[in-house]
Amino acid sequence: MTSPFLAADRPVEPTPPVRVATVGAGRIGTNHTELIAHHVHGAVVTAVADPVDGAADRLAAAVGAPTATTDLDEVLASPDVDAVLITAPARSHSELVCRAARAGKHVFCEKPMAVSLEEADRAITAARDACVVLQVGFNRRFAPGFAAARRAVDDGRVGTPQLLRSLTRDPGPWHGDPSRVPQWTIFLETLIHDFDTLCFLNPGSAPVAVHAFADALIRPDARDAGHLDTAVVTITFDNGAMATAEASFSALYGYDVRGEVFGSAGMATAGDGRSTDMTFHGPRGVEIDTARRDTDLLHTAYVGELTAFVDAIRHGDSGVRSATPAVPDGSDARKALQIALAAIESVRTGGAAVEISATSTAGVR
CATH class of the missing domain: 3.30.360.10 (Dihydrodipicolinate Reductase; domain 2)
Structure with a gap:
């Protein structure tokens, strides 16, 4: 006879952390990366990418990320990256969202997501077609x-x-x-x-x-x-x-x-x-x-939005959408x-x- 307690006795496999790469190692990219590394449960920073020589290396070293690169394609092709934080200059956001989504990576993009409605529609479509989470950094x-x-x-x-x-x-x-x-x-x-x-x-x-x-x-x-x-x-x-x-x-x-x-x-x-x-x-x-x-001023809000992003990936978007505040997409x-x-x-x-x-x-x- 099978014991009804066997299933409960089995150790529960821990949910693996969401592996995050930062794209853009400037002021806000540094802030978000440090928050992910030190304040957001269930996530780990595995890579930093920035075209400026030395920028990615400095931020990666500060948070213990194993990969620092000037090559975005290296990040997008990596099996050790589940999601990207796009904190590059605003005019590049839409194209970066599309590239990350096509690579199958979940995306957190700082505002604005785009600077034209055509760009915005391309980014939305790319995320929808790839079935990835797309969240925008409206921290308030x-x-x-x-x-x-x-x-x-x-x-x-x-x-x-x-x-x-x-x-x-x-x-x-x-x-x-x-x-x-x-x-x-x-x-x-x-x-x-x-x-x-x-x-x-x-x-x-x-x-x-x-x-x-x-x-x-x-x-x-x-x-x-x-x-x-x-x-x-x-x-x-x-x-x-x-x-x-x-x-x-x-x-x-x-x-x-x-x-x-x-x-x-x-x-x-x-x-x-x-x-x-x-x-x-x-x-x-x-x-x-x-x-x-x-x-x-908005430290708690920044932690909250990044936590919601990670939770959306770990537990499914529906769980976050039923909460208040809703995740801005x-x-x-x-x-x-x-x-x-x-x-x-x-x-x-x-x-x-x-x-x-x-x-x-x-x-x-």
Whole structure:
């Protein structure tokens, strides 16, 4: 007679870790790689690729990854890589997503996933055809406050969303070189977060019209070269909700990321620039310490999004999608990009309202 306890007595085989390669060893690539190596359960970094001599070697050595290379094909062909983190320059993202997907690798891609709708569609199709996970780095969905605000919408406490707001203010003073900042960066790489946040806090809706203004207020001398450092965007959604997104490259008081959703039954706000919950009361008044880097302010969110990516690979996408916040995928990236492209078109036309359906698939020029 077979013992009913034999199956339970057998040792359970551990689930092998997801083997991750980083493509792009710059600032954000370094941050993500270190988080995978030290803070994300069930994953291990096995390779780093970067075309700059020495960049991959330094990051691989820091996290104990066995492979460092300047050759992306070496990574994509490796049987020791299950997934890639794409943290290369934004204009290369779509092509890298397609190459990784065709190689059968799961993909985490930093925002923006693409800079044209045509590119976005190619990336989405490549991931779908390869049956791989495609996640985009909209980290605010995983910040505790923003996730709680979405739950307040989902459980009805906010009611029907009517007015929304999202803002990003990078810490100042801004010392960047405008000549090294690609045109339209403020929409494609900064406000793209806010556009996704507004869609996230207004679920089930679609943006229909965009109205944008932008200028070089921090570096007026760079205006003629096309550099824009300050912007305000208004968005109308098909459920009637109206939203505002704003960005600045120089908040002297620190990194500032906030969101708000006001509805028929209440309001939820999220975001705080504090680096600790300490408030100092002294002779100069009341003071708080603020974060100066996005990787500090949103550390928990970065860990959360990378953990969700690994869990999606280990346990199947359906388990993650049933949770809140939902994993942002290619379709979420495409929706945020639609808003960004409409905002760019609005600025080009002197602030005219642009209907989303009229947005060109050509992307930025």
